[in-house]
Amino acid sequence: MRELDAHARKALDxxxxxxxxRPTVQRTHVFGVLLHKRDHPTADEVFVRAKEELPGISLxxxxxxxxxxxxxxxxxxxxxxxxxxxxxxxxxxxxxxxxAKSGRIYDVDLPPALLEKLRKVLPEGWNADTxxxxxxxxxxKAS
Amino acid sequence: MRELDAHARKALDxxxxxxxxRPTVQRTHVFGVLLHKRDHPTADEVFVRAKEELPGISLxxxxxxxxxxxxxxxxxxxxxxxxxxxxxxxxxxxxxxxxAKSGRIYDVDLPPALLEKLRKVLPEGWNADTxxxxxxxxxxKAS
DNA sequence: CTTGACTTTGGAACTATTCTAATTCCATTT
DNA sequence: AAATGGAATTAGAATAGTTCCAAAGTCAAG
Numbered sequence: 294m295r296e297l298d299a300h301a302r303k304a305l306d307x308x309x310x311x312x313x314x315r316p317t318v319q320r321t322h323v324f325g326v327l328l329h330k331r332d333h334p335t336a337d338e339v340f341v342r343a344k345e346e347l348p349g350i351s352l353x354x355x356x357x358x359x360x361x362x363x364x365x366x367x368x369x370x371x372x373x374x375x376x377x378x379x380x381x382x383x384x385x386x387x388x389x390x391x392x393a394k395s396g397r398i399y400d401v402d403l404p405p406a407l408l409e410k411l412r413k414v415l416p417e418g419w420n421a422d423t424x425x426x427x428x429x430x431x432x433x434k435a436s
Numbered sequence: 437m438r439e440l441d442a443h444a445r446k447a448l449d450x451x452x453x454x455x456x457x458r459p460t461v462q463r464t465h466v467f468g469v470l471l472h473k474r475d476h477p478t479a480d481e482v483f484v485r486a487k488e489e490l491p492g493i494s495l496x497x498x499x500x501x502x503x504x505x506x507x508x509x510x511x512x513x514x515x516x517x518x519x520x521x522x523x524x525x526x527x528x529x530x531x532x533x534x535x536a537k538s539g540r541i542y543d544v545d546l547p548p549a550l551l552e553k554l555r556k557v558l559p560e561g562w563n564a565d566t567x568x569x570x571x572x573x574x575x576x577k578a579s
Numbered sequence: 580c581t582t583g584a585c586t587t588t589g590g591a592a593c594t595a596t597t598c599t600a601a602t603t604c605c606a607t608t609t
Numbered sequence: 610a611a612a613t614g615g616a617a618t619t620a621g622a623a624t625a626g627t628t629c630c631a632a633a634g635t636c637a638a639g
Binding site for chain 2: 585587590
Protein backbone atom coordinates (compact mmCIF):
# COMPACT_ATOMS: atom_id res chain seq x y z
CA MET A 294 0.00 0.00 0.00
CA ARG A 295 2.36 2.65 -1.20
CA GLU A 296 -0.27 5.28 -1.81
CA LEU A 297 -3.89 6.04 -1.30
CA ASP A 298 -5.91 5.92 -4.50
CA ALA A 299 -7.32 9.20 -5.75
CA HIS A 300 -10.74 8.57 -4.27
CA ALA A 301 -9.49 7.75 -0.80
CA ARG A 302 -7.03 10.61 -0.93
CA LYS A 303 -9.82 13.03 -1.72
CA ALA A 304 -12.14 11.66 0.95
CA LEU A 305 -9.37 11.94 3.52
CA ASP A 306 -8.30 15.46 2.59
CA UNK A 307 -11.84 16.74 2.54
CA UNK A 308 -12.92 15.10 5.77
CA UNK A 309 -9.86 16.37 7.58
CA UNK A 310 -9.95 19.91 6.24
CA UNK A 311 -13.62 20.11 7.13
CA UNK A 312 -12.41 20.12 10.73
CA UNK A 313 -9.32 22.21 10.10
CA UNK A 314 -6.97 19.25 10.38
CA ARG A 315 -4.00 18.45 8.18
CA PRO A 316 -3.41 15.23 6.24
CA THR A 317 -0.08 14.36 7.85
CA VAL A 318 1.97 11.42 6.67
CA GLN A 319 1.00 9.47 9.80
CA ARG A 320 -2.72 10.06 9.35
CA THR A 321 -2.54 9.28 5.69
CA HIS A 322 -0.60 6.13 6.29
CA VAL A 323 -2.82 4.86 9.09
CA PHE A 324 -5.83 5.38 6.85
CA GLY A 325 -3.98 3.51 4.11
CA VAL A 326 -3.27 0.61 6.44
CA LEU A 327 -6.97 0.28 7.21
CA LEU A 328 -8.01 0.44 3.57
CA HIS A 329 -5.33 -1.97 2.47
CA LYS A 330 -6.43 -4.96 4.51
CA ARG A 331 -10.00 -4.65 5.61
CA ASP A 332 -9.91 -7.11 8.44
CA HIS A 333 -10.87 -5.02 11.46
CA PRO A 334 -7.46 -4.70 13.10
CA THR A 335 -6.89 -3.52 16.66
CA ALA A 336 -4.86 -0.40 17.36
CA ASP A 337 -1.89 -2.61 18.12
CA GLU A 338 -2.20 -4.42 14.83
CA VAL A 339 -2.46 -1.13 12.98
CA PHE A 340 0.65 -0.04 14.86
CA VAL A 341 2.61 -3.10 13.72
CA ARG A 342 1.51 -2.67 10.13
CA ALA A 343 2.15 1.05 10.11
CA LYS A 344 5.69 0.57 11.36
CA GLU A 345 6.59 -1.45 8.29
CA GLU A 346 6.65 1.72 6.25
CA LEU A 347 6.92 4.32 9.01
CA PRO A 348 9.31 2.72 11.51
CA GLY A 349 9.32 5.78 13.71
CA ILE A 350 5.59 6.02 14.28
CA SER A 351 4.51 5.67 17.89
CA LEU A 352 1.60 3.81 19.38
CA UNK A 353 0.27 7.06 20.79
CA UNK A 354 0.22 8.50 17.30
CA UNK A 355 -1.63 5.49 15.97
CA UNK A 356 -4.25 6.00 18.67
CA UNK A 357 -4.38 9.70 17.83
CA UNK A 358 -4.76 9.07 14.12
CA UNK A 359 -7.44 6.44 14.60
CA UNK A 360 -9.34 8.75 16.90
CA UNK A 361 -9.10 11.52 14.35
CA UNK A 362 -10.28 9.28 11.52
CA UNK A 363 -13.23 8.17 13.62
CA UNK A 364 -14.07 11.78 14.49
CA UNK A 365 -14.01 12.61 10.77
CA UNK A 366 -16.37 9.72 10.04
CA UNK A 367 -13.87 7.99 7.81
CA UNK A 368 -13.61 4.96 10.03
CA UNK A 369 -15.87 3.13 12.47
CA UNK A 370 -14.95 1.58 15.78
CA UNK A 371 -16.07 -1.96 16.41
CA UNK A 372 -16.31 -3.13 19.98
CA UNK A 373 -16.97 -6.64 21.04
CA UNK A 374 -17.34 -7.52 24.69
CA UNK A 375 -14.25 -6.22 26.43
CA UNK A 376 -11.87 -7.04 23.65
CA UNK A 377 -9.63 -4.32 22.25
CA UNK A 378 -11.40 -1.90 19.94
CA UNK A 379 -11.15 -2.71 16.26
CA UNK A 380 -11.29 -0.33 13.34
CA UNK A 381 -13.28 -0.64 10.17
CA UNK A 382 -13.16 1.60 7.09
CA UNK A 383 -16.47 0.27 5.73
CA UNK A 384 -18.89 3.17 6.06
CA UNK A 385 -21.90 1.51 4.44
CA UNK A 386 -24.64 0.36 6.79
CA UNK A 387 -23.61 -3.07 7.93
CA UNK A 388 -23.68 -5.44 10.86
CA UNK A 389 -20.83 -7.52 12.23
CA UNK A 390 -20.56 -11.23 12.60
CA UNK A 391 -18.04 -12.47 15.16
CA UNK A 392 -16.96 -15.96 14.36
CA ALA A 393 -16.49 -17.73 17.67
CA LYS A 394 -14.10 -20.25 16.18
CA SER A 395 -11.60 -18.01 14.40
CA GLY A 396 -12.20 -14.80 16.31
CA ARG A 397 -12.56 -13.04 13.00
CA ILE A 398 -15.10 -10.34 12.34
CA TYR A 399 -17.06 -10.23 9.11
CA ASP A 400 -19.15 -7.43 7.67
CA VAL A 401 -22.74 -8.28 6.87
CA ASP A 402 -24.78 -6.07 4.57
CA LEU A 403 -27.89 -4.53 6.04
CA PRO A 404 -30.77 -3.83 3.67
CA PRO A 405 -32.14 -0.30 4.20
CA ALA A 406 -35.62 -1.74 4.65
CA LEU A 407 -34.44 -3.72 7.65
CA LEU A 408 -32.77 -0.67 9.11
CA GLU A 409 -36.11 1.08 8.90
CA LYS A 410 -37.80 -1.78 10.73
CA LEU A 411 -35.17 -1.65 13.44
CA ARG A 412 -35.74 2.02 13.98
CA LYS A 413 -39.42 1.29 14.46
CA VAL A 414 -38.93 -0.82 17.56
CA LEU A 415 -38.12 2.33 19.49
CA PRO A 416 -40.92 4.11 21.34
CA GLU A 417 -42.11 7.50 20.11
CA GLY A 418 -39.60 10.22 20.82
CA TRP A 419 -36.55 8.01 21.15
CA ASN A 420 -34.24 8.92 18.31
CA ALA A 421 -31.31 6.74 17.41
CA ASP A 422 -28.19 8.33 15.96
CA THR A 423 -26.47 5.01 15.60
CA UNK A 424 -27.69 1.45 15.45
CA UNK A 425 -25.34 -1.37 16.13
CA UNK A 426 -26.11 -4.93 15.30
CA UNK A 427 -23.77 -7.76 15.94
CA UNK A 428 -23.97 -11.50 15.76
CA UNK A 429 -21.83 -14.06 17.45
CA UNK A 430 -21.73 -17.62 16.30
CA UNK A 431 -20.12 -20.17 14.09
CA UNK A 432 -19.76 -20.40 10.36
CA UNK A 433 -20.35 -23.92 9.14
CA LYS A 434 -19.64 -22.98 5.54
CA ALA A 435 -17.19 -20.53 4.15
CA SER A 436 -18.78 -17.86 1.95
CA MET B 437 -34.16 -6.38 49.19
CA ARG B 438 -34.02 -8.68 52.15
CA GLU B 439 -34.82 -11.86 50.29
CA LEU B 440 -35.26 -13.28 46.85
CA ASP B 441 -38.87 -14.10 46.02
CA ALA B 442 -39.74 -17.76 45.59
CA HIS B 443 -39.53 -17.63 41.82
CA ALA B 444 -36.10 -16.01 41.70
CA ARG B 445 -34.85 -18.30 44.45
CA LYS B 446 -35.89 -21.34 42.47
CA ALA B 447 -34.40 -20.07 39.23
CA LEU B 448 -31.13 -19.35 40.99
CA ASP B 449 -30.91 -22.67 42.81
CA UNK B 450 -31.73 -24.64 39.69
CA UNK B 451 -29.42 -22.77 37.40
CA UNK B 452 -26.53 -23.08 39.83
CA UNK B 453 -27.03 -26.71 40.71
CA UNK B 454 -27.24 -27.54 37.01
CA UNK B 455 -23.54 -26.69 36.96
CA UNK B 456 -22.74 -28.17 40.34
CA UNK B 457 -22.45 -24.77 42.01
CA ARG B 458 -23.82 -23.73 45.37
CA PRO B 459 -26.14 -20.82 46.14
CA THR B 460 -23.83 -19.06 48.56
CA VAL B 461 -24.93 -15.99 50.45
CA GLN B 462 -22.76 -13.81 48.22
CA ARG B 463 -24.17 -15.20 44.97
CA THR B 464 -27.70 -15.00 46.25
CA HIS B 465 -27.24 -11.47 47.41
CA VAL B 466 -25.58 -10.24 44.21
CA PHE B 467 -28.44 -11.74 42.23
CA GLY B 468 -30.85 -10.00 44.58
CA VAL B 469 -29.12 -6.67 44.05
CA LEU B 470 -29.57 -7.00 40.30
CA LEU B 471 -33.22 -7.96 40.57
CA HIS B 472 -33.98 -5.24 43.08
CA LYS B 473 -33.06 -2.26 40.93
CA ARG B 474 -33.02 -3.13 37.28
CA ASP B 475 -30.90 -0.29 36.06
CA HIS B 476 -27.91 -2.03 34.47
CA PRO B 477 -25.34 -1.34 37.16
CA THR B 478 -21.60 -1.77 36.68
CA ALA B 479 -19.65 -4.25 38.80
CA ASP B 480 -18.55 -1.37 40.99
CA GLU B 481 -22.10 -0.22 41.52
CA VAL B 482 -23.17 -3.75 42.38
CA PHE B 483 -20.26 -3.84 44.82
CA VAL B 484 -21.40 -0.68 46.56
CA ARG B 485 -24.99 -1.90 46.81
CA ALA B 486 -23.99 -5.37 47.95
CA LYS B 487 -21.88 -3.97 50.77
CA GLU B 488 -24.91 -2.34 52.33
CA GLU B 489 -26.07 -5.72 53.52
CA LEU B 490 -22.87 -7.72 53.25
CA PRO B 491 -20.19 -5.29 54.41
CA GLY B 492 -17.45 -7.88 54.15
CA ILE B 493 -17.99 -8.78 50.50
CA SER B 494 -15.03 -8.09 48.27
CA LEU B 495 -14.92 -6.64 44.78
CA UNK B 496 -13.30 -9.83 43.53
CA UNK B 497 -16.25 -11.79 44.84
CA UNK B 498 -18.70 -9.49 43.14
CA UNK B 499 -16.86 -10.08 39.88
CA UNK B 500 -16.87 -13.82 40.56
CA UNK B 501 -20.56 -13.89 41.35
CA UNK B 502 -21.49 -11.84 38.31
CA UNK B 503 -19.40 -14.09 36.11
CA UNK B 504 -21.10 -17.13 37.58
CA UNK B 505 -24.57 -15.68 37.09
CA UNK B 506 -23.72 -14.88 33.49
CA UNK B 507 -22.38 -18.39 32.95
CA UNK B 508 -25.65 -19.78 34.36
CA UNK B 509 -27.65 -17.60 31.98
CA UNK B 510 -29.36 -15.77 34.80
CA UNK B 511 -27.87 -12.44 33.87
CA UNK B 512 -26.66 -10.77 30.69
CA UNK B 513 -23.64 -8.56 30.22
CA UNK B 514 -24.15 -5.28 28.43
CA UNK B 515 -21.15 -3.66 26.87
CA UNK B 516 -21.14 -0.26 25.33
CA UNK B 517 -18.05 1.10 23.67
CA UNK B 518 -15.24 0.79 26.16
CA UNK B 519 -17.32 1.67 29.15
CA UNK B 520 -17.37 -0.67 32.14
CA UNK B 521 -19.48 -3.76 31.63
CA UNK B 522 -23.01 -3.52 32.96
CA UNK B 523 -25.26 -6.32 34.15
CA UNK B 524 -28.87 -6.96 33.28
CA UNK B 525 -31.21 -9.59 34.75
CA UNK B 526 -33.73 -9.23 31.93
CA UNK B 527 -33.50 -12.48 30.02
CA UNK B 528 -36.24 -11.82 27.51
CA UNK B 529 -35.10 -10.91 24.00
CA UNK B 530 -34.49 -7.21 24.03
CA UNK B 531 -32.30 -4.48 22.64
CA UNK B 532 -30.65 -1.64 24.51
CA UNK B 533 -31.05 2.06 24.06
CA UNK B 534 -28.19 4.21 25.36
CA UNK B 535 -29.40 7.68 26.08
CA ALA B 536 -26.56 10.00 25.13
CA LYS B 537 -27.80 12.71 27.44
CA SER B 538 -28.23 10.83 30.71
CA GLY B 539 -25.91 7.92 30.03
CA ARG B 540 -28.72 5.62 31.08
CA ILE B 541 -29.49 2.35 29.37
CA TYR B 542 -33.05 1.31 28.63
CA ASP B 543 -34.39 -2.08 27.62
CA VAL B 544 -36.37 -2.17 24.39
CA ASP B 545 -38.63 -5.11 23.60
CA LEU B 546 -37.83 -7.05 20.47
CA PRO B 547 -40.74 -8.73 18.69
CA PRO B 548 -39.87 -12.34 17.80
CA ALA B 549 -40.78 -11.64 14.17
CA LEU B 550 -38.09 -9.00 13.97
CA LEU B 551 -35.56 -11.34 15.52
CA GLU B 552 -36.34 -13.79 12.76
CA LYS B 553 -35.78 -11.13 10.14
CA LEU B 554 -32.45 -10.25 11.69
CA ARG B 555 -31.30 -13.83 11.55
CA LYS B 556 -32.12 -13.85 7.87
CA VAL B 557 -29.54 -11.22 6.95
CA LEU B 558 -26.82 -13.78 7.58
CA PRO B 559 -25.55 -15.83 4.64
CA GLU B 560 -26.29 -19.56 4.50
CA GLY B 561 -24.31 -21.52 7.03
CA TRP B 562 -23.58 -18.66 9.39
CA ASN B 563 -25.34 -19.47 12.64
CA ALA B 564 -25.79 -16.86 15.31
CA ASP B 565 -25.85 -17.94 18.95
CA THR B 566 -26.42 -14.41 20.13
CA UNK B 567 -27.70 -11.29 18.49
CA UNK B 568 -26.99 -7.95 19.99
CA UNK B 569 -28.77 -4.82 18.99
CA UNK B 570 -28.11 -1.47 20.51
CA UNK B 571 -29.16 2.05 19.80
CA UNK B 572 -27.53 5.25 20.81
CA UNK B 573 -29.37 8.52 20.72
CA UNK B 574 -31.50 10.98 22.54
CA UNK B 575 -34.90 10.69 24.09
CA UNK B 576 -37.00 13.75 23.42
CA LYS B 577 -39.92 12.42 25.43
CA ALA B 578 -39.95 10.40 28.55
CA SER B 579 -41.90 7.14 28.26
C1' DC C 580 -14.31 -35.33 62.79
C1' DT C 581 -11.74 -35.45 58.18
C1' DT C 582 -11.45 -34.84 53.71
C1' DG C 583 -11.57 -32.45 49.52
C1' DA C 584 -13.84 -29.57 46.49
C1' DC C 585 -15.73 -25.18 46.10
C1' DT C 586 -15.66 -20.08 47.65
C1' DT C 587 -14.18 -15.97 49.18
C1' DT C 588 -10.75 -12.57 50.05
C1' DG C 589 -7.07 -8.79 49.54
C1' DG C 590 -3.85 -7.41 46.95
C1' DA C 591 -0.84 -7.78 43.08
C1' DA C 592 -0.74 -7.98 38.17
C1' DC C 593 -2.38 -7.08 33.64
C1' DT C 594 -3.74 -4.46 29.58
C1' DA C 595 -5.96 -1.32 26.58
C1' DT C 596 -6.14 3.25 26.48
C1' DT C 597 -5.37 8.09 27.81
C1' DC C 598 -2.58 11.67 29.52
C1' DT C 599 1.54 14.65 29.81
C1' DA C 600 5.29 17.33 28.79
C1' DA C 601 8.76 17.92 25.58
C1' DT C 602 9.96 18.12 20.88
C1' DT C 603 9.15 18.51 15.95
C1' DC C 604 6.70 20.03 11.97
C1' DC C 605 5.00 23.29 8.87
C1' DA C 606 2.33 27.17 6.98
C1' DT C 607 2.47 31.96 7.44
C1' DT C 608 4.37 36.31 8.39
C1' DT C 609 8.34 39.12 8.66
C1' DA D 610 15.43 33.00 4.45
C1' DA D 611 14.54 33.45 9.51
C1' DA D 612 11.06 33.79 13.01
C1' DT D 613 6.61 32.70 14.81
C1' DG D 614 2.97 29.94 16.65
C1' DG D 615 -0.35 26.51 16.48
C1' DA D 616 -0.82 21.70 15.29
C1' DA D 617 1.08 17.06 15.49
C1' DT D 618 4.05 13.54 17.14
C1' DT D 619 6.63 11.20 20.53
C1' DA D 620 8.11 8.31 24.73
C1' DG D 621 6.87 7.20 28.72
C1' DA D 622 3.99 7.67 32.88
C1' DA D 623 -0.58 7.18 34.57
C1' DT D 624 -5.26 5.31 34.76
C1' DA D 625 -9.04 2.12 35.26
C1' DG D 626 -11.55 -1.96 34.72
C1' DT D 627 -10.78 -6.45 35.23
C1' DT D 628 -8.36 -10.79 36.13
C1' DC D 629 -5.14 -13.51 38.57
C1' DC D 630 -3.16 -15.58 42.64
C1' DA D 631 -2.24 -17.71 46.94
C1' DA D 632 -4.03 -18.12 51.38
C1' DA D 633 -7.89 -18.80 54.38
C1' DG D 634 -12.68 -20.10 54.97
C1' DT D 635 -16.95 -22.96 54.18
C1' DC D 636 -19.55 -26.90 53.57
C1' DA D 637 -21.41 -31.51 52.20
C1' DA D 638 -20.30 -36.26 52.17
C1' DG D 639 -18.08 -40.15 54.07
